[in-house]
Amino acid sequence: MLQYLVILLDDTSASFCHYHVTKSTPRLMPLDTLKRGIRFGMIENLMIQFIYPNHALPQEYLEVIDTIDHSDIKPLAGDNADADIIVTDNWESDVSKLRDAVVVLRTCWAQFREHYSQLNNWLAVAKRLNVVVTDVERLNDDDREQYKAILETLSKEVEKLYVEGKSPQFNLLTDRMVLTEMNNCNAGDTTITLAPDGKFYICPAFYYDGENQSVGDLDNGLDIKNRQLYSLDHAPICRKCDAWQCRRCVWLNRKTTLEVNTPGHEQCVAAHLERNASRDLMLSLRSRGTFLPDKEEIKELTYLDPFEIATQWN
Amino acid sequence: MKNNQIKPNKIRENASPWQGGIAKSITFIVTKDCQLACKYCYLVGKNEKERMKWPVAKAAIDYILSHEEMFPEASVTWDFIGGEPFLEIDLIDQICDYLKTEMFRLNHHWFNSYRFSFSTNGINYHTDKVQAFIKKNITHLSIGITIDGTRAKHDLNRIWKGDAQPERGSYDDVVRNIPLWLEQFPNAGTKVTISSADIPYICESVLHLYSLGIHEVNINCVFEDVWQEGDDKRFEDQLMQLADAIIDGGYYANYACSFFSEYIGKPLDPVNENQNWCGAGKMLSIDAAGNFYPCTRFAAYSLREKRPIIIGNVRDGIDKNKLRPFLTLDRMTQSPDKCKTCEVASGCAWCQGENYDAAATPTIYQRATAICLMHKARVRANNYYWNKLYRKLELEGSREDFEKNKPQVKPIDC
Secondary structure: OOOEEEEEOEOOOOOOOOOOOOOOOOOEOOHHHHHHHHHHHHHOOOEEEEEOOOOOOOHHHHHHHOOOOEEEEEEOOOOOOOOOEEEEOOOOOOHHHHOOOEEEEEEOHHHHHHHHHHHHHHHHHOOEEEEEEOOHHHOOHHHHHHHHHHHHHHHHHHHHHHHOOOOOOEOOOOHHHHOOOOOOOOEOOOEEEEOOOOEEEOOHHHHHOOOOOOOEEOOOEEOOOOHHHHOHHHOOOHHHOOOOOOOOOHHHHHHHHOOOOOOOHHHHHHHHHHHHHHHHHHHHHHHOOOOOOOOOOOOOOOOOOHHHHHHHOO | OHHHOOOOOOOOOOOOOOOOOOOEEEEEEOEOOOOEOOOOOOOOOOOOOOEOOHHHHHHHHHHHHHOHHHOOOOOEEEEEEOOOHHHHHHHHHHHHHHHHHHHHHOOOOOOOOEEEEEEEOOOOOOOHHHHHHHHHOHHHEEEEEOOOOOHHHHHHHOEEOOOOOOOOEOHHHHHOOHHHHHHHOOOOEEEEEEOHHHHHHHHHHHHHHHHOOOOEEEEEEOOOOOOOOOHHHHHHHHHHHHHHHHHHOOHHHOOEEOOOOOOOOOOOOOOOOOOOOOOOOOOEEEOOOOEEEOOHHHOHHHOOOOOOOOOEEOOOEEOHHHHHHHHHOOHHHHOOHHHHOOOOOOOOOOOHHHHHHHOOOOOOOOOOOOOHHHHHHHHHHHHHHHHHHHHHHHHHOOHHHHHHHOOOOOOOOO
16 A cells, blocks of 8 residues: 655655666756645655755745655755755765764765775764665675675674664664564555656656656556555565565666566675674674563574575475 | 387486476577468567577587586476477587587586477478487487377468468378377377367367377467457367267277366465466576577567566576576466466466566566466366266276376476
8 A cells, every 4th residue: 555655856856775866967847746746645645755856946846845744855965954864875974964864875885895884973973874785786795795794893883882872773783673574665565756757656766767667647647557566475585584674675676687576686685684683783782681672583594595495485 | 110119218306396396498499480380379579590500509508517506407308499490400419419428528417317309390300310310319309299180270270481372281291290200209299289260170189189199189278368259168168079079989098188187177275286387487498699588488589568588698697586586486476366266276377478478567477367268168178078087987897997097198388
């Protein structure tokens, strides 16, 4: 059931996920389209998330946006006052501007590997930090070992924050500890995107992919064919998985396996390394005293990719 | 010619539950050309240009045999398909010689546990080159010749390529080779395909094939959405006639027809009988360009509406991510609700390639159901067949004997 409507206010609205913004020329969503998009969200009872570009919006846009309860996802590089979520892909960002903010840091693997030690500073100030490794699908076996080691290092830093009495929220390490079920992106299932062209897309990534992959428009409504494939119960690998913090990116799925409901090996491995690091962190914190007593222990697994045990399922 | 009778080496059973006891099937699409232009052929992109060259075939073999860990199946079927594969008999001979040499040289676990398999239109079967190949590989060979039944049924669809009018059927060109084929492969079966226009000829065609000495008739309806209103009733009537003819004529003791099976027409358990039907993804096909496919049906020349699904090539190898959807696909996830709750679900087949081609989005997870009414008609006739046959056998006191010795059929559904 749909719950969220993402509205890209401009062709250059900031990416907050794996995809890259492939359009470089600013083009605002027509004001009438914005109004109709908001009306659609109201009629369908959807929570609206506006995605902002770097450049400032005209006052009339801000007034229209303010006609509905919503969330604002804004780039750090632009005017991000009152943002609910701030996104950046710049490791050199001034972290003092991120105090108590919910932050999305987009980074390629190479940069993550190089700069991850800076995350201490980000974690210390941000209310919540989501790190998105944008090219996670390219992680090879060597990278895997390195990612594991990096997560162990970061885990020690997170543990220190807990010991200091803080409650850091870091998607790669703390989400899995508090979750009790899958908590994924859910594009196409609970979330849909309206692009500046007035058409709906499964998520912004499908808009920027270049081919016409719309799933309806404001004139004719939503038309998501094979919609069931975006739900967890139609994802044979994911529905058996307990890496609940996994983004389960349907766009990456389609890119790597050609099916929106099937993750590639690399996405599964990365998610399991995070899951396992969360397990170790949880055990370590519990060794210091009571920690999340209402949450079950994360089980030890013998695999990093649930596909490896797929033979036991059928 | 008696010396040429084939006793193929027994294919070892695979113990792996994932592979379900099957051998690995590796298909060389050696040509996309064929002498015929069969009206029901799903190969919409046949042409005379895309012929596999030796360097591509060799590269494919080298890749496959040098990655033994990726192919753990105990046995292998090296399959050759077209178009018409025997148009490329020189290349095939070269491939098979190289395969044998390399499997031996590498001490590969498939050595002496392999089979060369062909589905041919039979037109070139008698030629010197094909016969020489058969004699050379006789102990590791299975060949199926497609003959659709009576001249009327066969020539309805299986016509020569070209614009000649009237259309020229191929029945005479095929049937002349049947005696030689059966002499060399006495246990061979043929594959018959049923489309809408073929329905009136089903009964007489199966009986005709029996009369030619073919004891195993693998017959199936096409999966494509070709069916007309009332076809299911006409189909059922034909199968009822066929059931009467087989039982009353006593053919059931020595002949088999895949339409009749004791295992079809039952509900399927959503958990314990959730396996995928089709072997796409567990198989491997290679085309003239050196591209790998999960099955031949995913190559461009097989697809009407969709892009091909290429899972790698002879240079870069197999992209395992592209195989994951195929290898985790199950019956329930791809089926619509009417199939999940169907009371006669068992035996209802599907073709993953046709599912993909007919799907509303580029997915293999949307089961095509064009065959639904035909399956239900088959189930009704099948019920009639077994009720009639077992009553007859019980009255004769021969049921137990029949159960022990009944002929088996290996269904071929694609």
